[in-house]
Structures are given as C-alpha cells and as structure tokens.
Amino acid sequence: MKVGLAILLTILLAVSLITCKNSKEEDFKPTLVYESAILQVTQITENSFIHTSFLQTNDxxxxxxxxxxxxxxxxxxxxxxxxxxxxxxxxxxxxxxxLQYKIKGIIPTHFHDDCLGGLKSFHTNKIPSYAYLTTIELAKENNFIVPQNSFKDSLLLKVGNKTIIAKSFGEGHTKDNVVGYFPSEELLFGGCLIKELGAQKGYLGDANIKAWSSTVENIKKRFPNLTLVVPGHGKYGNAELLDYTIDLFKTKHFGEDKFESK
Known part of the structure; x- marks a missing residue:
C-alpha cells in the first residue's frame, strides 16, 4: 500500500512540474524592454529576446x-x-x-544585410562570429564583411549551462540559410526561411523555390515539439509558421507584396 502511494505521489509531482512549466511558458507576456528610433528588443521568454532593426529601402x-x-x-x-x-x-x-551579460557569439543565418549587415560592429567589439560555410563563401563573393568561423553542416555552442544549435536543412530563401534552435525552450529562430502567418513569398532573388517546402519539412521532422518559432520578418508564433511556410511554397501565390531585403 505504501509503495502504491509513493508511486502515485511521484506521478502527481511529475504532472505538477510539467503543468507548471507549460503554464509558465503560456503565461509569459512578451515585453518591449528596449526601444529607440532604430532598434527594438522584445523579451519573449525568461531567457530569450527578439531584436528588431529597420532596413531603409527605396520602395x-x-x-x-x-x-x-x-x-x-x-x-x-x-x-x-x-x-x-x-x-x-x-x-x-x-x-x-x-543586461550586463557577456556576448559569446553572433551567428548570421544567411548572407543578406538583414543577417550580417552589422557584423563589423561585433568584430570591433571582439565578439566571435560563426556561419555556415556557404554563407562565408557568399559573403566573400559579394565583398561583405566575412564571418570568422565556419561550420559545414551544424554548430553546437554553449551559452551559460545550456546549448544552442545552428544547422542547415537545405535551400529555400537562399542556398545558405540555416536556422537556430534553443533546446531548453523548444525555440526555433527560422530567419527568412520561415514566414509569419499571412505573409507572401517575398524577395525571391536568391531563392530555391522548389526546395523550400522540403527544407522546412526537414526542420519540422527534426524538431517536432517546438513551442515558439521566430521568423526573420513579422510576428513570432508556434509551429503553425512551419506549416504555413510549407503550404505557401507548395501552391501558387501571386502578388508578392511582402518584401524581404538582401
């Protein structure tokens, strides 16, 4: 009888911890913690923030x-x-x-300006940069600032006592796009490979449209339990953004009115 009671209490404790964790994630309210004319920072979980800057375009x-x-x-x-x-x-x-935090590294997720346009500043501040090998090749070809360290397929780095993963799953928005994954929060940074809900296809000048859906499907299979997904432009959400992006590039859409910069 005592053994049965102990097992029951163990199960109840495990359920309680899971419920508290899920409730904490669901109850966290995004908070704008910094804002200026050129930069916004929004905290979306206890340990993650979206930084948003603005690229001036003619059109x-x-x-x-x-x-x-x-x-x-x-x-x-x-x-x-x-x-x-x-x-x-x-x-x-x-x-x-x-924050008074140490910046361990910067990882551009592809070679366009909205990913590495401020890279010189990080290098000046002696912050190491890491990028997919193809991103480095394309940065060199275009005479952009070149990331310092390369990885062939994926990259694993420590941040505090936790880890992050940067990985290529295939071509899409560009042939070098990678995504970032924060396992402790089941958080994916999809960059310009992933679209916000309601977005059009956007800038396609360096895209592989035929491969795009398959690439995102690979991400969905690799990370089936995502809680949050952050796109390169627009509002963040959950795994629905992956499904939306997959569908968007499987069907014909016209009127590409959602701009994504180089």
Missing part, C-alpha cells in the same frame, strides 16, 4: 528585421546582426550595460 520604407538573443547564466548568443553597424552598436551596448 518599402523601413523594413523590420528580426534576430534572436538567447541567454543563460549571464551569457548570450545572438542569431543575426541588426541591419547595420549603428543599430548593432546599440544592441551590443544594451546587452553589456543593461
């Missing part, structure tokens, strides 16, 4: 461009730079002076 005005900051034990890793050195300087200063 579309200021285009909001997302990146992700993940943190643990007073350390952060950043996916995608802000769009230029000025906004990157501002982000770095905010992290160092307000």
């Amino acid at each position: 579309f005005g200021n285009v909001p461009c997302n990146g992700l900051i993940v943190s643990d034990n007073k350390e952060v890793i950043i996916f995608d730079t802000p769009v230029n050195d000025k906004s990157a300087d501002e982000l770095i200063k905010w992290i160092k002076e307000t």
Whole structure:
C-alpha cells in the first residue's frame, strides 16, 4: 500500500512540474524592454529576446528585421546582426550595460544585410562570429564583411549551462540559410526561411523555390515539439509558421507584396 502511494505521489509531482512549466511558458507576456528610433528588443521568454532593426529601402520604407538573443547564466548568443553597424552598436551596448551579460557569439543565418549587415560592429567589439560555410563563401563573393568561423553542416555552442544549435536543412530563401534552435525552450529562430502567418513569398532573388517546402519539412521532422518559432520578418508564433511556410511554397501565390531585403 505504501509503495502504491509513493508511486502515485511521484506521478502527481511529475504532472505538477510539467503543468507548471507549460503554464509558465503560456503565461509569459512578451515585453518591449528596449526601444529607440532604430532598434527594438522584445523579451519573449525568461531567457530569450527578439531584436528588431529597420532596413531603409527605396520602395518599402523601413523594413523590420528580426534576430534572436538567447541567454543563460549571464551569457548570450545572438542569431543575426541588426541591419547595420549603428543599430548593432546599440544592441551590443544594451546587452553589456543593461543586461550586463557577456556576448559569446553572433551567428548570421544567411548572407543578406538583414543577417550580417552589422557584423563589423561585433568584430570591433571582439565578439566571435560563426556561419555556415556557404554563407562565408557568399559573403566573400559579394565583398561583405566575412564571418570568422565556419561550420559545414551544424554548430553546437554553449551559452551559460545550456546549448544552442545552428544547422542547415537545405535551400529555400537562399542556398545558405540555416536556422537556430534553443533546446531548453523548444525555440526555433527560422530567419527568412520561415514566414509569419499571412505573409507572401517575398524577395525571391536568391531563392530555391522548389526546395523550400522540403527544407522546412526537414526542420519540422527534426524538431517536432517546438513551442515558439521566430521568423526573420513579422510576428513570432508556434509551429503553425512551419506549416504555413510549407503550404505557401507548395501552391501558387501571386502578388508578392511582402518584401524581404538582401
């Protein structure tokens, strides 16, 4: 009888912990923690923030461009730079002076300006950069600032006591696009490979449209339990963004009115 009671209490405790964890994630309200004319930072979980900067274009005005900051034990890793050195300087200063966290690395998720436009600022601040081998090749071809360290397929880095993964799953928005994954929060940074709900196909100048859906399907299979998904532009959400992107590039859509910059 005592053994049965002990087992029951163990089960109830496990269920309670899971429920509390899920409730905590669901109850967390996104909070704008920093805002200026050129940069916004929004906290979306206890250990993650979206940074949003704005790329001035001739046809579309200021285009909001997302990146992700993940943190643990007073350390952060950043996916995608802000769009230029000025906004990157501002982000770095905010992290160092307000959060008082150490920046362990910056990972551009493809070679366009909305991913590595502020890379020089990170290098000036002696922050190491990491990128997919093809991203480095394309940065060199286009005379952009070149990330310092390369990876062939995937990258695993420590942030505090936790880990992040950057991995290529195939071509889509560009042939070098990778995604970032924060396992402890089941959080995916999809960059421009993943679309916000309701978006059109956007900028296709460097895209592989035929491969795009299959690439996102590979991500969905590899990470089946995602809680949050952050796109390169627009509102974050959950795994529905993966399904939406898969469908978008499986069917014909016209009127490409959602701009994504180079």
